[in-house]
Amino acid sequence: MLRHLNANPIKPRYSAGVWYFYPGVSRFHDAYVDKGSMEDTLNKIAWMYDEGYIDGSFGVEAHYPNEVNRENLDIYKGLEKETGINLITAIPFLFYERRYEFGSLSNPDPEVRKHAIDRTIEALELNKELGTEFAVVWPGIDGYENPFGHDFYGMWTRFEEGLAEAMDAVPGVRIAMEPKPYEPRGNNIWRNTANGLLMARDVEKLLKAKENKAILSEGHALVGLNPEVGHVMMGHEELAYAFASVLREGRLMHSHWNSQPLGNYDQDLNIGVLGYDQMLATLLVFKMYGYDGYYGIDINPERMPVERALVLSMNSLDVACDIVNGLDNEKLVEAMFDPIGNRGLVEDVLTRAIAPDSGKLRKVP
Numbered sequence: 001m002l003r004h005l006n007a008n009p010i011k012p013r014y015s016a017g018v019w020y021f022y023p024g025v026s027r028f029h030d031a032y033v034d035k036g037s038m039e040d041t042l043n044k045i046a047w048m049y050d051e052g053y054i055d056g057s058f059g060v061e062a063h064y065p066n067e068v069n070r071e072n073l074d075i076y077k078g079l080e081k082e083t084g085i086n087l088i089t090a091i092p093f094l095f096y097e098r099r100y101e102f103g104s105l106s107n108p109d110p111e112v113r114k115h116a117i118d119r120t121i122e123a124l125e126l127n128k129e130l131g132t133e134f135a136v137v138w139p140g141i142d143g144y145e146n147p148f149g150h151d152f153y154g155m156w157t158r159f160e161e162g163l164a165e166a167m168d169a170v171p172g173v174r175i176a177m178e179p180k181p182y183e184p185r186g187n188n189i190w191r192n193t194a195n196g197l198l199m200a201r202d203v204e205k206l207l208k209a210k211e212n213k214a215i216l217s218e219g220h221a222l223v224g225l226n227p228e229v230g231h232v233m234m235g236h237e238e239l240a241y242a243f244a245s246v247l248r249e250g251r252l253m254h255s256h257w258n259s260q261p262l263g264n265y266d267q268d269l270n271i272g273v274l275g276y277d278q279m280l281a282t283l284l285v286f287k288m289y290g291y292d293g294y295y296g297i298d299i300n301p302e303r304m305p306v307e308r309a310l311v312l313s314m315n316s317l318d319v320a321c322d323i324v325n326g327l328d329n330e331k332l333v334e335a336m337f338d339p340i341g342n343r344g345l346v347e348d349v350l351t352r353a354i355a356p357d358s359g360k361l362r363k364v365p
Contacts, residue, residue, distance in 0.1 A: 001288065001336070005329040010287045010321050012295040014314055015059030015088055016045070018067050020268070023302045032302055038072055042079050044307060049083045053311055056084025059294055061136065063093040064123040073126075088294060089132050089176070089254070092116075092123035095140035095184070103142040105162035106155045106189060117162045124170035133293075134176040134253040136226050137163065143185030155189060160199065164206035167222065171211035175203070176226035176253035181235040183266050192235045193242040196225045200251055224251035228298055229282075230260035230268055233275065240281035247289045255291070256298040257317065268300035270309050272316030279317075280350070283324045327353050 021041040025031045048054045060076065062068040068076060068090055080086040094104035094116055102108070104116035120137070127135040142159055144150045167175065179196040180188045190196050200223040204216060215222055225246050232242045246252045259269035272279065285291075295317060301309030332349045335342035345364065352358040 002329055002333040004290075005287060005327075005333065008287060008290065009325040010283060010291075012317055012321060013057045013059070013293075014054065014317075015061055015294045015296045016310060017061040017296065017298055018042075019063065020298075020300050021306045023300055038067060039075055042075055045085060046079060046083060048307055048310070049085060053307070054085070054314075058083075058085045059088035059296075060085060061089050061091065061296060062087060064090045064119070064126055066093050066096075068126070070126075087130055087132070089134055089136050090123050090126040090130065091136045091138065092120040094119065094142075095138065100141045103155070103159075103189075104139065106139070106142040106159035108151075108154065108158070113158060113162060117166055120163065120166035121169045124166055124173045127173050128170055132173075134174045134224070134226075136176045136178060136254060138178040138180070138226075139189050140180065140184055142189040143182075143187050145186035147187070156199075156202075159189060160203050161206060163223075164203050164208075167203070168207055168209040168212060171209040172215065174221070174253055175223045177223065178226040178228055178231065178256070180228070180231040180266075183234075192237060193225070193227060193232065193245055196227075197245065197249060197251065200224060200249075221249065221251045221253075224249075224253035226254040226256055226296075227252075228256035228258070229271075229275075229279075230256075230258045230266055230298070233260040233262055233278070234264065234266060236262055239275070239278040240285045243282050243291075244285045244289065247285070247291060252291055252293065254293055254296055256296045257313070258297070258299050268298060270299055270301070270316070271297065271313035272320065276320070279320050280324060280354075283320055284327070287324055323353050 018041045021044055022033055022036045023031065045060065068087060076087045094100060099112050099115060105113060107113045107116065124135055139159060167173065177196055177199060179190045179192055181191045182188055190199050203223045207213060207222065212222055227242060227246060229239060232239055243252065257271050259271060259273040259275055260267055261274055297310060297313050299309055299313060328349050331345060335345040348364050352361060355361055
């Protein structure tokens with residue numbers, strides 16, 4: 001552990017979802033900015049690149065077909081040609097439209113469910129064409145409000161079989177499912193990290209395509225998770241514990257970052273505004289267990305320019321990574337493996353790492 005921590009500093013590579021570059025209306029207020037086109041959104045990203053705020057390792061995330069589709073794919077490819085910034089995932093848009101009122105892949109209406117399966121297949125085809133590492137799937141509208149009389153088995157089975165059908169139609173594309181406790185449904189179909197891990201295993205058992213079965217037989221995961229910090233905190237989960245659970249199974253395909261109070265509605269605040277202790281603990285977990293994927297920034301900057309919100313979030317996470325990389329690893333590992341002989345010294349390691357001037361601190365007796 002000590003050799004690993006000393007030899008593997010964490011340095012995040014960032015991505016951003018195009019859906020929050022022009023925050024829209026909510027239940028309670030009008031949009032605070034005029035809606036821009038997808039060209040406007042990608043121009044903002046190109047401007048940030050030109051000004052040196054991001055580099056070619058930056059990634060873009062978009063939903064299919066409302067944000068990325070065959071008609072506008074050329075502008076994404078143009079951005080990549082000019083800057084190196086590429087589309088890292090095309091997410092099937094399965095939650096907003098009226099047709100999905102009672103769910104997408106879990107919908108008991110065969111016609112609506114088929115529409116959701118076909119859309120997922122089309123999104124996976126685009127991911128395969130682009131050579132992405134994963135396709136995020138967020139079942140935001142699948143779930144229920146009233147548990148009385150709800151067909152839980154049917155809900156889970158329809159979604160899992162529908163996703164497996166799409167994956168077998170486009171084999172070799174990894175899925176990063178994003179659990180959430182609630183909102184927009186009163187109870188979402190997979191509420192927490194443990195539910196998501198069970199779902200991943202269940203879907204993989206259903207896969208039949210030769211290529212998919214070959215990948216699984218080699219020990220690789222095809223269905224994983226894209227935990228979002230805010231969603232984990234909404235469910236009153238321990239952030240580092242949740243991410244470690246996913247990493248242990250080799251199922252952390254992607255990560256979404258923001259700030260969120262425990263419980264409450266989904267706020268998507270800038271990274272580091274709340275829960276800094278949880279963030280540091282999670283980043284140490286990432287360093288300990290070797291996560292090297294994207295740090296997707298998933299925020300809702302309603303009251304400031306999106307460019308400013310992105311820079312604030314990246315700066316905050318960069319500082320947190322510097323803190324974790326600057327930990328006294330020798331003392332930390334000693335305390336980790338000999339807690340009896342080092343009572344409380346993990347706390348001292350953290351305090352000294354975040355102190356503006358550790359030389360002013362009292363020596364621990």
